[in-house]
Amino acid sequence: MAPKINLYMTPGSCSLASHIALHESGLDFTITDLKAKTGFPPEHLHLNPKGRVPILDLDGELITETHAILTVISALVPSKNLLGSSAIEHARAHEWLAWLSGTLHGNAFACLFRPKRFIGDEKLYDAVRARGREWVKECFEFIEGKLEGGRVHAVGEAFTVVDGFLLVFYRWGNRTQFGMRENYPNYARLVDGVIKRGAVMKTIEIEGIDALND
Numbered sequence: 058m059a060p061k062i063n064l065y066m067t068p069g070s071c072s073l074a075s076h077i078a079l080h081e082s083g084l085d086f087t088i089t090d091l092k093a094k095t096g097f098p099p100e101h102l103h104l105n106p107k108g109r110v111p112i113l114d115l116d117g118e119l120i121t122e123t124h125a126i127l128t129v130i131s132a133l134v135p136s137k138n139l140l141g142s143s144a145i146e147h148a149r150a151h152e153w154l155a156w157l158s159g160t161l162h163g164n165a166f167a168c169l170f171r172p173k174r175f176i177g178d179e180k181l182y183d184a185v186r187a188r189g190r191e192w193v194k195e196c197f198e199f200i201e202g203k204l205e206g207g208r209v210h211a212v213g214e215a216f217t218v219v220d221g222f223l224l225v226f227y228r229w230g231n232r233t234q235f236g237m238r239e240n241y242p243n244y245a246r247l248v249d250g251v252i253k254r255g256a257v258m259k260t261i262e263i264e265g266i267d268a269l270n271d
């Protein structure tokens with residue numbers, strides 16, 4: 058029997074990666090916008106006590122953390138190779154997902170967007186934000202280097218959920234004026250391919266967001 062799936066999300070947030078993965082999977086699913094853009098609404102904490110989207114309801118099992126959600130979606134449709142098509146590619150995909158969630162999102166962008174998480178003294182927020190900007194830049198430079206040689210996918214030679222997750226941060230880079238296309242041409246080449254995919258175009262349209270936020 059087909060699984061019953063609902064994705065709790067917020068347009069343009071990191072949940073975009075899970076939403077893209079669901080469309081790429083071809084599985085039937087529904088979405089619920091939790092409107093967490095300016096903070097996770099406390100009335101929904103029973104869904105995720107950590108107070109974050111995305112949350113995937115898979116047959117009544119509530120799964121949190123983008124990395125875990127992308128992994129389980131990929132496991133539901135093994136023939137799509139959404140985490141790559143060999144043991145090494147799977148390892149590379151997990152390597153990317155752990156770093157994107159933990160370092161780029163959880164540390165660098167979090168310093169920029171949510172300095173309060175790192176320091177109690179409001180007077181020091183700007184210093185934390187400034188360090189966040191530097192850190193995001195370092196991460197974008199790292200991504201740029203990984204995509205040298207004309208690469209159009211992060212892992213192997215085909216689309217994986219990592220490519221969809223990379224689109225999230227490219228959009229945020231545009232939103233925060235990192236000059237993505239001028240400064241990171243390899244990264245721009247990858248996302249230009251990602252946004253032309255049917256599943257991605259559909260996701261962008263449903264979320265009602267601009268593809269690259271530029």
Ligand SMILES: N[C@@H](CCC(=O)N[C@@H](CS)C(=O)NCC(=O)O)C(=O)O
Nearest residue numbers: 070071093096097109110122123158
């Ligand atoms: N480690 C989590 C982080 C999720 C996360 O930070 N989600 C943001 C949206 S991008 C959120 O829900 N923010 C609400 C808040 O911080 O109150 C993951 O990778 O899924």
